Amino acid sequence: MSAPGTPVGPPVIEFRQVGLTYPGPPPVPAFRPCDLVIEQGEFVTVIGPSGSGKSTFLNIAGLLDAPTEGTYLLDGIDTGKLKDGDRTALRGRRIGFVFQSFHLLPHRSARENVQLAMVYNGAPRAERRQRAQDALEQVGLGHRLDALPTRLSGGERQRVAIARALVSRPSLLLCDEPTGNLDSRNADSVLGLLEHLHALGMTVLVITHDPAVAERGVRTVTIRDGVLREQVTV
Template sequence: MTAPATAPIPIATPGTTPAIELRDVTRSFPGPPEVQALKGVSVTVADGEYVSIIGPSGSGKSTMLNILGLLDRPTVGEYRLNGVLTSALEEDERAAVRARQLGFVFQAFHLMSRRSVLENVLLPMLYNGTPRAERESRAREALHRVGLDHRIGFLPGTLSGGERQRVAVARAVASRPRVLLADEPTGNLDQTTSAEIMALFEELHADGLTLVVITHDGAVARRASRRIRLADGRVSEAG
């Protein structure tokens, strides 16, 4: 299905408040030459939906993820996260939203090499106000869920790539975000490990977590319940 670039993409579960709603979002980077990484993008992701954003290098995927993750602001347009207009938020409020509503999984894992697996998973809960008494149990629960109970005291450097990414997933979900954003989560993994991570994402989705996975890998994108294709900063296809 192809949708006009400016038209909102139909949400998967009509009737609920969308988790993510981009409306005519443009992101320009001043030049010279000025670059428009996103050009009037409108996307809606329903609460609990599993969406992949696919596109070639330079299509605007990462810019879109940065905006979705409140790491960047649209130059023009509106972005509502769980119904809240994010452009009205101050810097510290955006940090608070990132801490309490969003989880991130990066291609490069971004684990702290001198902290143990458990400490890495505990880190987001330091900033998001998780009750102190629950932090460690939540971290252990998340690590159990990704199958890394036996690695909690290890340093990330001693783990395989797949295990590191699973630690990153555990870190992202331990603080119980409403939306998980993954940027090329299998980009540094082999096929078998990629499949494990994607299976993990499907489990999280089955539990009701909203997932947005950015990838250039068609196989990874097809695991999502809906795919949005970006090309040259515009939504070229959604379905």
């Protein structure tokens, strides 16, 4: 990851009047058309209450759902022109997901859980093992490579999940309520890790309902009733 500064390439995320309406009858507009640009190396938080449209936004940004209108460019690639298989491959290469629930296999070690993220990308076994170790060291868990998730704290399990998201060297770290299952101490530790990754040049996008989490971003966007708006600080 390069040091943050002036972007040297296209935005990581660019929405051009992107919206999503679920078919009816009657049609339900879940995400109103909007423009959004997230440049390389930004740390952006998206905040909104339950039912505001955060999940729809996550699904669009994460290439899990296709918008019904507008254009979504990921790293300058027009995702609307891709076939399903190509969209899946792009998502696997360019986006690392971190969820509220850690989604770790309980009978696999931390390193094995991270290695599993590379099974289908063609990396040789020996390379997968070393890259998993490197990712765990990056998140401060180099001393817990062989620990099972049941032997890790909640904060450590989330760090393993972050390592798993980083191991494919994505353009974007997309986090959905990453501190939702953590106590305040572990939540602060995980947010500190995200800030550290951002300082190293990673593009971080955190979706949350918690104002304290949203404040940790360098830039905040609000979403309510499917409407996305930039939060301006006066």
